[in-house]
Amino acid sequence: MTENGLFQIILYFVTLLLLAKPLGVYMAAVYENRPVLINRLLAPLEAWVYRFSGVKPEHEMRWKEYAAALLWFNLFGGLAVFALQMLQAYLPLNPQQMNNVSVDSAFNTAVSFITNTNWQGYSGETTMSYLTQMLGLSVQNFVSAATGMAVLVAMIRGFQRRHSETIGNFWTDLTRGILYILMPLSFVLALVLAGQGVVQTFKPYHTLPLVEQVGTATEKTTQTLALGPAASQVAIKQLGTNGGGFFNANSAHPFENPTPLSNFLEMLLLLLIPAALCHTFGTMVGDSRQGWAILSAMTLVMVSLVFVTVAYEQGGNPALTALGIEQSVGIDQSGGNMEGKETRFGIVNSALWATATAAASNGSVNSMHDSFTPLGGLVPMWLIQLGEVIFGGVGSGLYGMLVFVLIAVFVAGLMIGRTPEYLGKKIEAFEIKMAAIIILIPAFFILGGTAIAIMVEAGKTAVANPGAHGFSEILYAFSSAAGNNGSAFAGLSANAPFYNITLGIVMLFGRYGIIIPVLAIAGSLAAKKTVPTTLGTLPTHTPLFVMLLIGIVLLVGALTFVPALALGPVVEHLELF
Amino acid sequence: MTNQIKPALLMLLSFTVLTGLVYPLAVTFSAQLLYPNQTNGSLLGTNEQPLGSELIGQAFNRPEYFWGRPSATSPTAYNGGASSGSNQGPTNPALIDAVKARINALHEADPGQLDAIPVELVTASASGLDPHISPAAASYQISRVARARHLSPDSVSELVGRYTEGRQWGVWGEPRVNVLKLNLALDQRI
Numbered sequence: 039m040t041e042n043g044l045f046q047i048i049l050y051f052v053t054l055l056l057l058a059k060p061l062g063v064y065m066a067a068v069y070e071n072r073p074v075l076i077n078r079l080l081a082p083l084e085a086w087v088y089r090f091s092g093v094k095p096e097h098e099m100r101w102k103e104y105a106a107a108l109l110w111f112n113l114f115g116g117l118a119v120f121a122l123q124m125l126q127a128y129l130p131l132n133p134q135q136m137n138n139v140s141v142d143s144a145f146n147t148a149v150s151f152i153t154n155t156n157w158q159g160y161s162g163e164t165t166m167s168y169l170t171q172m173l174g175l176s177v178q179n180f181v182s183a184a185t186g187m188a189v190l191v192a193m194i195r196g197f198q199r200r201h202s203e204t205i206g207n208f209w210t211d212l213t214r215g216i217l218y219i220l221m222p223l224s225f226v227l228a229l230v231l232a233g234q235g236v237v238q239t240f241k242p243y244h245t246l247p248l249v250e251q252v253g254t255a256t257e258k259t260t261q262t263l264a265l266g267p268a269a270s271q272v273a274i275k276q277l278g279t280n281g282g283g284f285f286n287a288n289s290a291h292p293f294e295n296p297t298p299l300s301n302f303l304e305m306l307l308l309l310l311i312p313a314a315l316c317h318t319f320g321t322m323v324g325d326s327r328q329g330w331a332i333l334s335a336m337t338l339v340m341v342s343l344v345f346v347t348v349a350y351e352q353g354g355n356p357a358l359t360a361l362g363i364e365q366s367v368g369i370d371q372s373g374g375n376m377e378g379k380e381t382r383f384g385i386v387n388s389a390l391w392a393t394a395t396a397a398a399s400n401g402s403v404n405s406m407h408d409s410f411t412p413l414g415g416l417v418p419m420w421l422i423q424l425g426e427v428i429f430g431g432v433g434s435g436l437y438g439m440l441v442f443v444l445i446a447v448f449v450a451g452l453m454i455g456r457t458p459e460y461l462g463k464k465i466e467a468f469e470i471k472m473a474a475i476i477i478l479i480p481a482f483f484i485l486g487g488t489a490i491a492i493m494v495e496a497g498k499t500a501v502a503n504p505g506a507h508g509f510s511e512i513l514y515a516f517s518s519a520a521g522n523n524g525s526a527f528a529g530l531s532a533n534a535p536f537y538n539i540t541l542g543i544v545m546l547f548g549r550y551g552i553i554i555p556v557l558a559i560a561g562s563l564a565a566k567k568t569v570p571t572t573l574g575t576l577p578t579h580t581p582l583f584v585m586l587l588i589g590i591v592l593l594v595g596a597l598t599f600v601p602a603l604a605l606g607p608v609v610e611h612l613e614l615f
Numbered sequence: 616m617t618n619q620i621k622p623a624l625l626m627l628l629s630f631t632v633l634t635g636l637v638y639p640l641a642v643t644f645s646a647q648l649l650y651p652n653q654t655n656g657s658l659l660g661t662n663e664q665p666l667g668s669e670l671i672g673q674a675f676n677r678p679e680y681f682w683g684r685p686s687a688t689s690p691t692a693y694n695g696g697a698s699s700g701s702n703q704g705p706t707n708p709a710l711i712d713a714v715k716a717r718i719n720a721l722h723e724a725d726p727g728q729l730d731a732i733p734v735e736l737v738t739a740s741a742s743g744l745d746p747h748i749s750p751a752a753a754s755y756q757i758s759r760v761a762r763a764r765h766l767s768p769d770s771v772s773e774l775v776g777r778y779t780e781g782r783q784w785g786v787w788g789e790p791r792v793n794v795l796k797l798n799l800a801l802d803q804r805i
Contacts, residue, residue, distance in 0.1 A: 042782070042786075045786070046786065046787060049786065083633075087626070087629045087630075087633075090625060090628075090629055091621075091622045091625035091626045091629060092621060092622055092625060093622050093626070102616070103616065103619070106616035106619050107619040107622070107623065110619050110620055110623035111619075111623040111626060111627060113623075114623050114624055114627050115627055118627065118631070161697065161699075163696060163697065163698065164696065164697050172635050172636070172639050173631060173635040173636070174635075176634060176635055176638070176639060177630060177631050177634050177635040179634075180630065180634040180638075181627075181630055181634070209622060209626060212626065213626075216630060216633070216634065217633075221633070221634065221638060224638070225638065225641065225642060228642045228646070229642065229645055229646055229649065232642070232646035232649070232650050232653060232654050233646075233649065233650050233653060234653070235653045235657050235669075235670050236653075237653075237654055237655065237656055238642060238643050238646040238647070238654040239643065239647070239654055239655050239656075240643065241655065243695075243696060244656055244658070244665070244668075244695075246658075246665050246666075246667055246668075247665075248667070248673055248674070249666065249667060249673055249675075249680075249795065249798060249799060249802070249804075250673065250674065250675050250676065250677060250680055250798075258691050261667065261671070261673060261693065261694075261695050262694065262695050262696035263656055263668055263671055263695040263696070264695060264696050264697075264698070265655070265656055267639050267642070267643055269642060269646060269654070270638060270639040270642035270643070271639070273642075274634075285698050285742075286697065286698045286699055287698035287699060287700065287741060287742035287743065287744070290698075290700070290740075290741030290742040291698045291742045291744065292668075292670035292671055292742060292744055292745070292746060293656065293670060293671070296657070296670050297783055297788070298782065298783040298787035298788025298789075299783045299784065299787055299788075301787070301788065302787050354734065355705045357705065357706065357710075357711055358714060358734065358737070358738075361711075361714060361715065361718060362718075362731055362732070363714070363718075363731065363732055363733075363734050363737055364730075364731035364732060364733050364734060364751070365734045368751065369790075370749060370750040370751040370754065370790065371733050371734070371735065371749035371750065371751035371752065371789075372749065372789045373734060374734070375705065375738075376734045376735050376738040377701065377703065377705070377710065377738040377739060378700045378701065378702065378703075378738075378739065378740075378741050379738075379740070379741055380740050380741050380742060380745050380747075381684065381735055381740070381745055381747035381748055381749055381789060381791050382745075382747050382788050382789060382791055383788060383789070384788065384789035387787075387788060387789075388741075403741075404741065405700075405741045406700035406701070406702055406741045408700075408702040408703070408704060409700065409701065409702060409703055409704060409705065409710075410705075411705050412705065412706075502702055502703075503702075503703065503704040503706075503707045504707065504708070505706060506706075507704035507705075507706055507707065510704075527702070527704075528700070528702050529702030529703070529704070610704070610705075610706055613706055614705060614706050
C-alpha cells in the first residue's frame with residue numbers, strides 16, 4: 039500500500055469517529071424529545087403526522103404492542119412495494135415503459151426493502167419505473183432504517199427504566215427518526231452528490247451518437263444513458279444502511295458515484311449512523327464510556343479486517359501475473375486485482391468500501407465482490423456472518439451488538455460465579471434464551487439455506503463461476519439475506535423463483551426473527567429493578583471487557599462458519615496461490 | 616393488537632407522501648436549479664450536438680483512439696442502459712481466456728509495444744461504464760495512437776498529460792485519464 043492509500047484509510051476512520059460523537063448526542067436528544075433547533079422548526083409537521091394518523095404521542099406501549107405496531111407498519115409497507123411493482127406499467131412516471139415485475143421478483147424486492155436488506159435480484163435501470171423507485175423503494179429506504187433505529191431506542195429504554203411495563207411509542211420513535219435525522223441529512227447529502235454528478239431528473243433516458251461510429255449494420259451507433267431521480271435515493275440508501283442501488287452496478291455506476299469525493303462521502307455516510315448510535319446509547323444510559331467501549335470493539339475489528347482485504351486485493355491475481363500483466367502499484371496506476379473495480383476508486387477505496395458495506399449491513403457496492411481474490415472476498419462474507427454487529431445496520435447493528443454484550447457478561451458471570459449484570463440490570467435466564475435465539479436464527483438460515491440450494495438443481499444452475507467459487511456465491515447470498523446486508527457475489531443468477539422465494543423467506547426471519555426477541559428483552563429489562571454497583575460488579579467499559587466482547591463475537595462467528603468458509607474461499611485460495 | 620392497523624396504514628401514507636414525493640421533488644427542484652448540467656448526466660458538447668457524457672465511457676476499438684477498460688455490459692460493451700461487471704471470479708477459466716484475448720488484441724494493434732500490459736487494459740470495470748483508465752494504461756497506448764494518426768509520440772503524450780486528472784483535492788481516489796475527453800481532444804472536437 040502506498041502512503042496515500044494509508045492516508046485515505048486513516049482519514050476515513052478519523053472523520054467517521056469525529057462526526058459520530060456530535061451526531062450521536064444529537065440523536066439522543068431527538069429520541070428523548072429534548073428541544074433542539076430542528077425539532078422546533080419541524081414540530082408542526084410532526085404534530086400533523088400524529089393528528090393525521092390518529093396517534094397519541096404520549097401513549098406508552100408494552101413491548102408486544104410496540105412489536106405489533108412495527109409488524110403491521112412493515113406488512114403494509116411490503117404490500118405497497120409489491121403492488122407498485124405489479125402495477126407499474128399502468129401507473130405514471132414510467133418514461134421507459136417498464137413492464138410489470140414478475141410475482142416472485144416483486145415479492146423478493148418488497149421483502150428486501152422492508153427488511154432493510156435491499157438485496158436486488160432485479161436490475162434497476164431495466165426493471166423499475168421512476169415511480170416505483172420513488173414511491174416504493176425510496177420510502178422503504180427511510181422507514182426501514184427508522185424502524186431499526188426505533189427498536190434500538192426501545193431496547194435502550196429497557197436499560198434506562200425501572201419497574202416499567204412500557205418501552206416507548208413506536209410511532210413517535212419512527213416519526214422523529216425520519217423527520218429529524220434521516221430526511222435532513224439525506225437532503226443535504228443528495229444535493230452535494232448531485233453537484234458531483236449523480237443524476238436527478240425525471241426525463242427519459244438519453245440516446246446519444248457514439249464518437250467512434252462503427253458503421254456496420256450489426257454494430258451500435260448510439261449509446262443509451264439511463265437516468266432517473268437517483269441522487270435523492272442514493273443519499274438515503276447510504277445513510278440508512280439500505281444499499282439498494284438505483285442502477286444495477288450500484289455505487290460503481292458513474293451516475294451513482296461519479297467522483298472520489300462522492301465516494302468518500304457515500305462511504306462515510308454508510309457507517310456514520312451506526313457509529314453515532316453508540317454515542318446515542320452512551321448518552322441515553324447516562325454513561326458515555328459504555329458507548330465508547332462498544333464503538334471501540336467495532337472499530338478494532340473493522341480496522342484489522344480492512345487491512346486484510348486491501349492487502350489481498352493489492353496483491354493482485356496470480357493467474358494474471360503468470361500472463362505477464364503489470365499489477366504492481368506505482369505512481370501511474372493503483373495496480374492490484376482490478377477485475378470488477380473502477381479506475382477512479384482503485385484498490386484502496388474499493389477494498390475499504392467492501393469492508394465497510396459488509397460491516398454495516400449496508401450492501402451497496404462500488405466494486406464487484408464476486409471478482410475479489412478469495413481471501414479479499416472472505417472478509418466481507420465473514421463480517422456479514424458475524425451477525426452484522428460490527429457497526430451493523432442503523433439500529434440493528436447496535437441492538438445485535440448489545441445482545442452479544444449480554445452474552446459476554448453472561449460468560450464472564452459464569453467464570454467468576456456471579457449473577458451477570460449489565461448497566462445495573464440482572465441478566466437472567468429469559469434474556470439469555472432470547473439472546474441464544476437471536477444468535478442461532480441467522481446461522482440456521484445461512485447454513486440451512488446454503489445446504490438446500492446446493493442440493494437442488496435450481497440452486498446450482500444459477501451459479502456463474504465454476505468450482506469452489508460457485509459455492510461461495512451461494513453461501514454469500516444466504517449470508518447476505520440472513521444478515522439483511524444485500525450485497526452479493528453477483529454472478530449468481532438470483533432473479534428466478536427458487537432464489538427469489540428462499541432468500542425472501544430468509545430475509546424475513548433474519549429481520550423479524552431478531553426484532554421480536556430484542557423487543558422481548560427490552561420489555562423484560564424495563565420491568566426489572568436496578569441493582570447498585572458494588573466492588574464485585576464487572577465493569578463493562580474497560581479495555582478488558584472490550585477484548586472479551588470482541589472475543590465472543592469472533593468466536594461465535596468463527597465456530598459457526600469456518601467449516602463452510604473452508605469449502606468456498608479457503609479452497610479457492612489454496613488453488614490460486 | 617389490531618388497534619395498530621389504522622395508525623399503521625395512515626403512517627405509511629404520511630411517509631409515502633413525505634419521503635416518496637415531497638423529498639425527491641424538493642431534491643430534484645433544488646438540484647436542477649443548482650447543477651443543471653450534472654443532474655441531467657454531465658453531457659459534453661451542446662444540446663443540439665451532444666458528444667456523450669463526461670462520466671460514462673464509450674467503446675473504442677480502432678487504433679487511432681485510446682481504448683478504455685474492457686466492459687462486461689450486454690448485449691454490447693459500454694451499454695449505458697444496463698450497467699454490469701463481469702462477476703468473474705479470480706480462478707474462473709473464462710476470465711483467463713478473456714484476458715488472453717485482450718492481450719492478443721493489444722499486441723496485434725501494436726506489435727512493437729513490448730512493455731508489460733497495465734492491468735486495467737485487460738480487466739473489466741465494475742460498472743462496465745468506467746470512463747477512466749490509469750495514466751499507465753494511457754502511456755502504454757501512446758505509440759499506437761501516434762502511429763495511426765501520424766503524430767509524434769511526444770505531442771500525443773503531451774495531450775495525455777493535459778487530460779490526466781490527479782487525486783481529487785490531492786487526496787482522494789486515484790490519478791486517471793478520461794478516455795472520452797482525450798479521444799475527443801485528439802479529434803479536435805473539444
